[in-house]
Amino acid sequence: MSVKSPEQLIDEKPIYSEQNYILYKKIQQILPQIDMTLTNPLNSKEVGKINQVNLDRDSSDEIVVFEKIDKIVEEESEINSEIIVSLIDVKDNKLKKIDNIIEAGNSIEYANFYDLNSDGIKEIILLVKNIKETNLFVYELKDNELEKIYTLKSEWISGKENIKDIKVFIDFINSDDILDILVTSHNFLENKAYISVLNYTDKIKLIDFKEIEDVRNINSSYITFGNLDKNKKGIIIDYPSVRQDGYNTKVFLFENGKLQDLFENTGVLFKKYFINPRDINDDGIIEIPMIKNSTDSDFYINWNKLDLTYKDSPKLNFVSQIYYNYDYNFKMELIPNLVDKIYVDEETIQDGTILKFNYMDKYKNIKDIFMLKITNKNSKVEEISDISKGEYILLNNYNHNFNLIINNSKLCETLNINFETLKNKFSLID
Numbered sequence: 001m002s003v004k005s006p007e008q009l010i011d012e013k014p015i016y017s018e019q020n021y022i023l024y025k026k027i028q029q030i031l032p033q034i035d036m037t038l039t040n041p042l043n044s045k046e047v048g049k050i051n052q053v054n055l056d057r058d059s060s061d062e063i064v065v066f067e068k069i070d071k072i073v074e075e076e077s078e079i080n081s082e083i084i085v086s087l088i089d090v091k092d093n094k095l096k097k098i099d100n101i102i103e104a105g106n107s108i109e110y111a112n113f114y115d116l117n118s119d120g121i122k123e124i125i126l127l128v129k130n131i132k133e134t135n136l137f138v139y140e141l142k143d144n145e146l147e148k149i150y151t152l153k154s155e156w157i158s159g160k161e162n163i164k165d166i167k168v169f170i171d172f173i174n175s176d177d178i179l180d181i182l183v184t185s186h187n188f189l190e191n192k193a194y195i196s197v198l199n200y201t202d203k204i205k206l207i208d209f210k211e212i213e214d215v216r217n218i219n220s221s222y223i224t225f226g227n228l229d230k231n232k233k234g235i236i237i238d239y240p241s242v243r244q245d246g247y248n249t250k251v252f253l254f255e256n257g258k259l260q261d262l263f264e265n266t267g268v269l270f271k272k273y274f275i276n277p278r279d280i281n282d283d284g285i286i287e288i289p290m291i292k293n294s295t296d297s298d299f300y301i302n303w304n305k306l307d308l309t310y311k312d313s314p315k316l317n318f319v320s321q322i323y324y325n326y327d328y329n330f331k332m333e334l335i336p337n338l339v340d341k342i343y344v345d346e347e348t349i350q351d352g353t354i355l356k357f358n359y360m361d362k363y364k365n366i367k368d369i370f371m372l373k374i375t376n377k378n379s380k381v382e383e384i385s386d387i388s389k390g391e392y393i394l395l396n397n398y399n400h401n402f403n404l405i406i407n408n409s410k411l412c413e414t415l416n417i418n419f420e421t422l423k424n425k426f427s428l429i430d
Contacts, residue, residue, distance in 0.1 A: 234253050
């Protein structure tokens with residue numbers, strides 16, 4: 001999919017491209033100016049206020065512009081906004097407005113352009129939020145007119161009248177080469193969410209859906225999609241819990257037209273904070289994080305792979321444990337000999353901090369093993385690498401110097417730890 005969303009085409013912003021500036025001025029001339037402003041969809045990394053996209057398989061792009069107009073309703077003392085999607089034709093370097101659509105709404109929660117049914121024509125997917133609810137619409141360009149071909153009614157959901165928030169995700173979720181529309185809906189009265197998979201073949205229709213309980217909201221929920229193992233893709237949903245102060249995690253497979261909740265029989269995965277599932281070891285498979293221990297500033301996170309040998313009772317297989325420190329924005333992967341055996345104490349020193357990494361042996365004895373000395377970049381403390389004292393420069397960035405100090409060289413040797421080992425496991429948090 002080719003969509004051009006030049007962020008420089010925004011009023012009162014620096015002009016980075018003369019060509020885009022000329023295009024923007026031409027668009028200004030053909031669109032109404034009164035009480036109307038260009039507006040960005042919330043997924044502005046994918047789609048912008050002004051988008052050049054070929055919707056209808058011809059030799060030239062159309063321009064799709066997202067606008068907003070505020071209308072004050074005096075008797076109700078409130079502002080009722082409208083979202084306007086304008087379609088502009090470009091031929092021979094000339095612009096002509098050919099159609100627009102208007103929907104009641106205060107914001108565009110999501111917008112994109114996809115060929116949902118593989119007919120060569122891209123549909124416009126639009127998620128609009130107003131004071132009362134969120135609505136999903138799909139439009140198609142036919143004979144130079146934008147035609148609404150679908151409005152989400154959620155008729156398959158009990159209590160659909162209580163659904164006020166919706167999220168949309170579009171991708172090839174399974175292996176049938178048909179784009180899937182994944183809709184997450186929230187029933188605010190019952191604290192339930194629903195994930196629904198829709199397809200567009202002859203028409204847009206429901207394929208399957210699942211109910212999720214204990215959902216505080218979906219505004220703060222996150223969807224991750226990718227490989228759960230070498231052969232299966234999956235959907236990971238992290239959402240804030242009502243019953244506990246933290247995030248629940250659900251994992252779904254979508255196969256043979258059915259959504260399968262992998263933890264339906266074993267309950268949800270819970271963690272105190274949201275941490276994004278991701279491929280931490282670059283093997284193409286997503287790992288799922290679980291917080292082992294945490295304070296206000298640091299975390300021990302266990303990263304796990306899903307074992308889908310038995311889909312009715314999947315297991316989490318441990319991959320690695322990583323220590324994260326957000327005060328100083330670094331992380332350190334713990335080698336297997338240190339997993340669940342390291343505890344960190346903090347000590348303030350002149351112009352910095354010392355983090356003491358303590359090792360607990362099998363007899364529960366605590367032993368100093370190594371330290372990180374972190375000094376401010378503008379510190380007068382000399383940056384040294386004194387090997388004789390067991391101190392090494394680990395890394396320096398714009399804010400801090402990180403020095404490693406080996407406290408117990410004998411224990412380090414026993415555990416197969418040295419400076420190079422620790423240096424390779426240490427990095428700044430992106």
